[in-house]
Amino acid sequence: MLFLDLFDITYDFNIDKEFTSRLGFKDVFILGKDIKFSKEKKGYALGIGISRDTKTLEYFIQNKFSAILIEDYTINKKIISDMKEKNIMLCFSIGSIISAYSLERSKLIYKMSKLFDYARSKRINICFASFAKDEKQMVSKLQLIALSKLICSDEQYIKYSLSENLPMLVDTNEK
Amino acid sequence: MKNKIRYVLIESLSEIKNESAFWRFLNQELLKFIGELNYSNVNPRFMGLVDKKRFVIRSDLNGVDILVASLALIKNIDREETAFYTLKTSGTLKALLKDYNTYNNTYKNKASKPQIN
Numbered sequence: 298m299l300f301l302d303l304f305d306i307t308y309d310f311n312i313d314k315e316f317t318s319r320l321g322f323k324d325v326f327i328l329g330k331d332i333k334f335s336k337e338k339k340g341y342a343l344g345i346g347i348s349r350d351t352k353t354l355e356y357f358i359q360n361k362f363s364a365i366l367i368e369d370y371t372i373n374k375k376i377i378s379d380m381k382e383k384n385i386m387l388c389f390s391i392g393s394i395i396s397a398y399s400l401e402r403s404k405l406i407y408k409m410s411k412l413f414d415y416a417r418s419k420r421i422n423i424c425f426a427s428f429a430k431d432e433k434q435m436v437s438k439l440q441l442i443a444l445s446k447l448i449c450s451d452e453q454y455i456k457y458s459l460s461e462n463l464p465m466l467v468d469t470n471e472k
Numbered sequence: 473m474k475n476k477i478r479y480v481l482i483e484s485l486s487e488i489k490n491e492s493a494f495w496r497f498l499n500q501e502l503l504k505f506i507g508e509l510n511y512s513n514v515n516p517r518f519m520g521l522v523d524k525k526r527f528v529i530r531s532d533l534n535g536v537d538i539l540v541a542s543l544a545l546i547k548n549i550d551r552e553e554t555a556f557y558t559l560k561t562s563g564t565l566k567a568l569l570k571d572y573n574t575y576n577n578t579y580k581n582k583a584s585k586p587q588i589n
Contacts (some may be wrong), residue, residue, distance in 0.1 A: 319483070319557075319559060320557055320559070321559070394545075395544060395545060395547075402545075432485065432555065433485065433547060433553065433554075433555040434555075435555070435557070436544050436557070437544075437557040437558050437559060439540050439558045439559075439560075439561065440540055440541065440543065440544040440557065440558050443537045443538075443540040443541035443544070443558075444541050444544055446537060446541070447541065
């Protein structure tokens with residue numbers, strides 16, 4: 298488990314491949330290119346659905362998106378149980394911790410850790426990624442693991458998630 | 473009992489102009505994110521610049537995770553926007569810079585190695 302190939306997901310901006318390999322990732326998947334994503338009630342393709350609206354999240358579940366990012370990280374028991382039924386992954390954006398400020402950041406980490414605990418108790422697959430919008434939000438492999446440890450105390454699970462769960466999103470997309 | 477330490481190789485997004493001023497501002501930011509109580513566990517020490525963008529910080533083994541996480545959260549140094557990427561951690565300075573040497577052939581002279589205080 299020590300030398301796993303780790304991956305990351307970012308938004309589309311000018312990413313240098315040499316730079317990402319220096320950060321310790323085998324590959325960085327780009328939203329919109331490698332992985333499809335939607336923020337609205339549009340499309341039915343497999344990909345990541347990003348929203349905080351309950352109805353939009355329900356739409357993502359009904360249309361079998363492969364992963365969902367709940368932007369405000371509130372615990373909605375119905376959404377979580379539906380995700381479990383349809384085997385949909387839950388994403389956590391580490392970049393949102395970086396971009397938040399002071400008390401807002403602390404509240405966000407608290408919400409994320411509570412949602413993580415609940416989702417894990419329901420045995421939902423979880424993926425951590427930076428979802429960086431620019432170079433300043435990018436993090437290295439070590440930083441991504443260290444920041445994920447604020448949410449999940451199990452380092453082995455974080456590494457497993459970064460190495461196994463993230464490529465699954467790309468594979469399902471290509472089918 | 474001997475304290476176990478870790479050396480951390482960090483890359484900055486922007487170039488570092490003044491070493492002492494840079495460490496003073498970075499230390500202030502680290503203190504803010506680590507917190508006064510945790511600072512003693514981390515015990516960060518600036519080892520030196522490797523080149524214009526990379527530098528080495530020494531930390532206690534217990535606090536290295538906190539150091540790495542807090543470095544990711546720093547976005548400003550002296551009102552200048554920047555970002556820090558932790559490239560590698562190691563128990564010895566030699567092992568830390570081994571990959572860097574093979575990666576960047578410009579770092580060959582012993583004289584240009586970071587000074588251990």
